Amino acid sequence: MKSLRMLTIGAALLASSTVMAADLRVALQDDPDVLDPHLARTFVGRIVFTSLCDKLVDINDKLEVVPQIATEWTWNDDNTVLTMKLREGAVFHDGAVIDAEAVKANLDRARSNDESLRKSELASISDVKVVDANTLEITLKAADAGFLAQLTDRAGMLMSPASFDKNPGQNPVCSGPYKLVDRVQNDRIVLEKFADHWNADNYHFDKVTFTPIPDATVRLANLRSGDVDIIERVAPSDLPTVESDANIKLSSVTGLGYQAIEVNMANGAKADHPLGKDARLRQALNLSIDRDVINEVVGAGTYTPALQAFPPASFAFNEEFGNQKRDVEKAKALIKEAGFDRVPVEISYGNNTIMQQVFELVQAMGAEAGFDITLRPTEFAALQSALKAGDFYVGQSGWSGRVDPDGNIHQYVSCGGGLNDMKYCNEEVDRLLNAARTTSDTAERKKLYDEAQVILQQDMPVIYLFYLPWPFAHKASLEGFIPVPDGMIRLENVKLAQ
Amino acid sequence: MAIPTLFLVSLIVFGLQKLLPGDPLLTMAGEERDPAVIEFLREKYRLNDPFYMQYLYWVRDVLTGDFGNSLRTGVPVSTLIAQKLPVTIQLAVMAMIFALLIGIPTGIMSAVKKGKAPDYAANAIALSGVSIPNFWLGIILIMVVSVQWRLLPASGYVPLTEDPIQSLRTMLMPSFVLATALGAYLMRHTRSAMLGVLSSDYIRTAKAKGLMPRVVVLKHALRNALMPIVTLTTLLFGELLAGAVLTEQVFTIPGFGKLIVDAVFTRDYAVVQGVVLCTAVGFIFMNLLADILYILINPRLRHPQ
Numbered sequence: 001m002k003s004l005r006m007l008t009i010g011a012a013l014l015a016s017s018t019v020m021a022a023d024l025r026v027a028l029q030d031d032p033d034v035l036d037p038h039l040a041r042t043f044v045g046r047i048v049f050t051s052l053c054d055k056l057v058d059i060n061d062k063l064e065v066v067p068q069i070a071t072e073w074t075w076n077d078d079n080t081v082l083t084m085k086l087r088e089g090a091v092f093h094d095g096a097v098i099d100a101e102a103v104k105a106n107l108d109r110a111r112s113n114d115e116s117l118r119k120s121e122l123a124s125i126s127d128v129k130v131v132d133a134n135t136l137e138i139t140l141k142a143a144d145a146g147f148l149a150q151l152t153d154r155a156g157m158l159m160s161p162a163s164f165d166k167n168p169g170q171n172p173v174c175s176g177p178y179k180l181v182d183r184v185q186n187d188r189i190v191l192e193k194f195a196d197h198w199n200a201d202n203y204h205f206d207k208v209t210f211t212p213i214p215d216a217t218v219r220l221a222n223l224r225s226g227d228v229d230i231i232e233r234v235a236p237s238d239l240p241t242v243e244s245d246a247n248i249k250l251s252s253v254t255g256l257g258y259q260a261i262e263v264n265m266a267n268g269a270k271a272d273h274p275l276g277k278d279a280r281l282r283q284a285l286n287l288s289i290d291r292d293v294i295n296e297v298v299g300a301g302t303y304t305p306a307l308q309a310f311p312p313a314s315f316a317f318n319e320e321f322g323n324q325k326r327d328v329e330k331a332k333a334l335i336k337e338a339g340f341d342r343v344p345v346e347i348s349y350g351n352n353t354i355m356q357q358v359f360e361l362v363q364a365m366g367a368e369a370g371f372d373i374t375l376r377p378t379e380f381a382a383l384q385s386a387l388k389a390g391d392f393y394v395g396q397s398g399w400s401g402r403v404d405p406d407g408n409i410h411q412y413v414s415c416g417g418g419l420n421d422m423k424y425c426n427e428e429v430d431r432l433l434n435a436a437r438t439t440s441d442t443a444e445r446k447k448l449y450d451e452a453q454v455i456l457q458q459d460m461p462v463i464y465l466f467y468l469p470w471p472f473a474h475k476a477s478l479e480g481f482i483p484v485p486d487g488m489i490r491l492e493n494v495k496l497a498q
Numbered sequence: 499m500a501i502p503t504l505f506l507v508s509l510i511v512f513g514l515q516k517l518l519p520g521d522p523l524l525t526m527a528g529e530e531r532d533p534a535v536i537e538f539l540r541e542k543y544r545l546n547d548p549f550y551m552q553y554l555y556w557v558r559d560v561l562t563g564d565f566g567n568s569l570r571t572g573v574p575v576s577t578l579i580a581q582k583l584p585v586t587i588q589l590a591v592m593a594m595i596f597a598l599l600i601g602i603p604t605g606i607m608s609a610v611k612k613g614k615a616p617d618y619a620a621n622a623i624a625l626s627g628v629s630i631p632n633f634w635l636g637i638i639l640i641m642v643v644s645v646q647w648r649l650l651p652a653s654g655y656v657p658l659t660e661d662p663i664q665s666l667r668t669m670l671m672p673s674f675v676l677a678t679a680l681g682a683y684l685m686r687h688t689r690s691a692m693l694g695v696l697s698s699d700y701i702r703t704a705k706a707k708g709l710m711p712r713v714v715v716l717k718h719a720l721r722n723a724l725m726p727i728v729t730l731t732t733l734l735f736g737e738l739l740a741g742a743v744l745t746e747q748v749f750t751i752p753g754f755g756k757l758i759v760d761a762v763f764t765r766d767y768a769v770v771q772g773v774v775l776c777t778a779v780g781f782i783f784m785n786l787l788a789d790i791l792y793i794l795i796n797p798r799l800r801h802p803q
Contacts, residue, residue, distance in 0.1 A: 031760075033526075033571050041530050114538045117530040169572050184581055185573060186760070187655060187752035211654060213750045217637060218653060222750075225644035225652040381520030381765050388524060400529060418531050 022206040024496065025228040026489060027219045031186045031212040034169030037157035038110045038118050043400055043487070047232065048189055048210055049157060050488040053174035056084065056103065056156040057148065059403055061253075061484045063313050065148055069098060069158060069175070070136075079143040079440050086134045090198045092160035093179040100130040105161040107138070120418065121155040143438040145445060146404035153403070153486075177203040177491065186212060204495045223248055223473055229496065230474035230481070230489065236300035236354075242473050252471040253483035256313065256401025256408065258306045259358070261285075261347065261394055261463040266423035268390030274343050275394060281343055282460035284334040288369035289362055290326040294466060298357045303466035308453055309399075309409045311467050313485045315442045316405035316449040321457060331369035344372050348386060349396035351377035358465065359396075387421040395421070397462060403486065405449060406437055413461060424461035500782045507778045508560075508771060512553050515767055522569050522765035543569060556771060565775075566768035568761075575772035578757060583776070585655055586753040588665070589746075590738035592673035593680060594731065600627075600681030602727070605688025609696060610715060620685060627682030636675045636748035643671060653750040672749040676742050680734050687730050691723035724795050732788040739780040741773075 032045035037053055040046070056070040070084040090098040107128050110118040124144040129137040140147060150156065163173035172180055177199065178191035189210040193203060211228065213219040216235035222228045224245055234242055234250065242250045263282055264271045275281050291305030307324050310316040335343060345366065349355045356377060363373040378386060387395050399419075402408055410433050411417040415425035432452040436445045456462070470487035477497040484490065523536045523545070540546050544555055559566060565575035608620035644652035650671055656664040695701065696719050704714045741755025754773055761769035793799045 041526060041528050115535055117527070117532055117535060119532055119534070167572075184752060185568075185571060185578060186756055187581075211750065213653060215747055218640065218748055218750065221637070221640045221645055222652040222654075225640070225648060227644070227652045227654065379520070379763070381522075381525040381763060382518070384524050384528075385520045388521075418533075419529070 022204070022496075024205040024208045024230070024491070024494075026208065026210045027213045027222055027228040027231040028210055029212070029214060029216070029219070029233050032189065032210075035172040035180065035183070035189075036169040037154040037159065037172075037174075038106075038113055038116045039169055040154060041117060044210075044212070044232075046154065047487075047489050048191075049154065049174075049176075051178045051191055051208055051491055052172060052176045052180060053157040053159070054090070054098075054176050055153070055158070056151040058490075059149075059152045059484065059486065061482050063403055063485065065152060069103070070151075073148070075440065079145075079438075080140045082138040082140070082147070083131070084136045084138070086136065087198055088134060090175060091196050092158070092175045093173050093194055094160045094162060095196070096160050096162060098158060098175055099133045100136040101133075102161050103136050103158060104128045104130055105164075106158050109161075109164060110155055118155040121150040121153075143440065145437055145440045146402075146406040149402065149404035149407070178205075178208050199492065202492050204493075205491065208491065220473065223475070226475075229478055230472060232470065232472055232487070232489070234471040234473045236298060236302055236471075239300045239302070239471070247476055248473050249476045249478075250471060250473050251481055251483045252302060252469055253485055253487075254304045254312060255468045255470045255487050256311045256403065256485050257399045257468040258309065258311070258401070258408075259465045259468065260306070260397045260399075261362070261465065262387075262397040262412075262422045263394050263461055263463070264390060264392055264422055265461055266425065267421060270390055270393050271423070273345075273393045274338075274340065275345055278338045279459055280334045280338045281340070282463065283458075284331040284338075284343075284369060285345070285366060285371060286460055286463045287324075287327045287331040287334070288366050288371065289463070289465070290365055291466060292326075293365070294358055294361055297361060298354060299466065299469070302469040302471055304469065306464040306467045308456075308464060309412070309462070310405050310449070311401060311408075311485065314405050314408070316446055318446075318450055318453055321453060326365070328369050335370045340370070342370055342372050344374070345394055346374040346376055346392075347394045347396070348376045348378050348383060348392045350380045350383050355396060362465075390421070390423070392421075397421075398468075401468070401486070405445070406433070409433060409449075409452075410437075413456065422461050424459070426455060426459060429455050429459075503782060504775065504778055508557075508775055509553065511774045512556065512767075512771060513549075515762075515765070515770060516549050516552075518762075518765065520765050522767065525764050526570055539569075556768075560775070565772040568769050569766045570761075570764050570769075575768050578769060579772055579776050582752060582754050582757050582773075584657065585751060586739060586741055586755075588658060589669060589673055589676070589742065589751060589753055590735060592666075592669050593676035593738060593742075594735050596674055596677030597680035597684055597734070598731070600677060601684025602688050604681075605685040606692055606715065606720065608685070609689045609692035612693065620689075624682040624685045627678040627685075630678065631744075632675050632679065632742070633744040633748050635678065636672070636745060639671050639675065640748070653748070655751050668749075669751075672742075672745050672751055675749075676738065676745050680738075683734065684727065684730065688723065688727055691726045692719060695719045695723045721795065725792065728791045728795065729788055732784045732791070736781040736784040739784070740777045 028044040028047060030044045032048050033042045034040050037049055054069050057065050058068045060066050069087050069090055071087050073082060073084045075082055086100060092098060110116050111122050124140045124147055125138060126141040127139040131137050158175055159168055160173040177194055177197045179194045181192045182190040191208045193206050213222060217238060219231045220234060220238050223231045242248060263275050265276050295303040295305055307321045308318060347359055349359050359375050363375055366373045386392050411419040413424055414430050414433055429452050432448045436448040439445055470483055472483055474481060479495045479497055480493040523539050527536055544552055567574050604620040608617040611617050640652045643649050651668050654668055656668050658665045701719055704718050741753050741758060743755035743759050746753045746755040758770060758773045
């Protein structure tokens, strides 16, 4: 009798749970931070926002700007006034109508709130004017070609103005296809379908749950066991497993961001080292690296080699620089020309497995050309402080990428740029990058970026290594998912087949 | 005794955190480095004040019941603790039950059958229990039990109050993984305590009286051997309350371990302080519990001379 009871309990414990097909479970790499788009910082937070908060405009997989809350928009002749028509009938999760007043309130808050991190993204706005209930006029201080692209991300997200003073970081009231019902930090964020969304017919899940699962292998195991439906950032070493499992599918896309090496050129005492002083040595290090090897060995073919800040999906991408190959002889010649036999280099980088492998390869490849590279793995928070304070010779540099090319380069290499930890400064580069901001003609912008790139290839303050991929894996029964280079999960028209 | 201990613990942890290189606001800002915002937050969270003032502010707030807010998410630390504590307690209790079920019977058996096959087998199992890393065993279990056999959920956590069966199912593997090492420690201690007692005179007397071997072992020997086992169990349980970082990470359990490790990595001072304080209270409580259990087990301690 006793054993029978034990068996029954055991069977009950082991019986697999039934899951509603109309629910979607997403596994993220980290736990998002605050859910207030104006204050938020994390990449995974943006994935949640994609379902939670509508934006003025969105991008598609070809990086074209497409309507979301703004249905059409026009620029005046000198590209300083943007007039946007807003969608009629769109409402926030609290039922308030999204009108021009509400959009203005959002842009104003994003530009003025003390803790807002969107200020630099919206810095070119001089005035926002409500023309009528559905028309908004944004006046810029000067022409800014990247401005519209800023509105495709958090800077263009809308919250109900009534929620501004009700702790939106914890209780966001947006207008996206899903609204927040529950959040337990480090455990789950649960969204439920917003029936009054203007595009509700094209969203097919009743509930979407985001769970942070930091370990990539465990994330994949959860997908394979059927506990989640889609995961982001599959580890390169797990790709063969994904391919061998018929129940799951890989959807990978080359992203907008990159991994690179930056050289301290004028940030404090540590700028005084051979690489910081002689551009020929930086060129030599660049030439000594075989990016195809990094791609094959560490990236399992997903780490597309990068030799410039712009991803292949961007109009600013320059084919010419994209095809450079490793040239050890030329590297050796440059080192000799600079008056060196062996060049000592110390590289600081974040102490994770992937970066360890990457920099061990860089170390080995550099050695063949004449670089004696010392590796300095550093805990991430300490690394960031070290880079900012100039406590590095050569450091790891990474960027998650932006839609407009300006976002991938200006802050990093312009004199005094916010993320320019190397303190690299070339006035001609600044002039070209600033000029590329003022025109909206992509052909002309590309020409300016090309010119800037020629100088950057000479000065070589940043040695690009590879573009960050966004490898998603999902159940084979998940239909309609299109990976976009910004790494977001857009659920429009996505379904789970029965 | 408890109050000065807590005070000292909090002071040491606060000091150690400040010694770590790295700036919480810079880490938090990541790619969004707006100097004006960073400066505003630095003022808001009093990070510009001298070290001792920051600590005094923290003590003052804690004495009024305010543990501060997480720098990263703005959530009050007390809310975070209230969310994670039940998870950690459930994991600790289940792991301890498994560990006791594994450790004590095998320990007794191996002491009774000293030098025979069951003793060697139990020792081999104990050695592997201590040596096998938890994260490895965890991943292997997920691969076999969840991915291959599809018997249990691979990871995650369901509150006991929400769905008891599902909650037990999600916690089964992680608590078992934790229990392997703990069970092995318990087995070794039970064995040596039992061996000490079994060779004493009164046991020989009991055997000579013609008592059944089972009664001799379980009633006469075990009770006297329990003292070191109780000490070890309460200490191990206190450790479990501090969170099991790797196991939580592998099974994605939102407990104390994950919380404090994330907080240390992002230099989220208030969270680290709050969790450490809570864990220290847990430890002190477990010590108290051990003292009470001693008295229950050992009648000689009940009447002070």
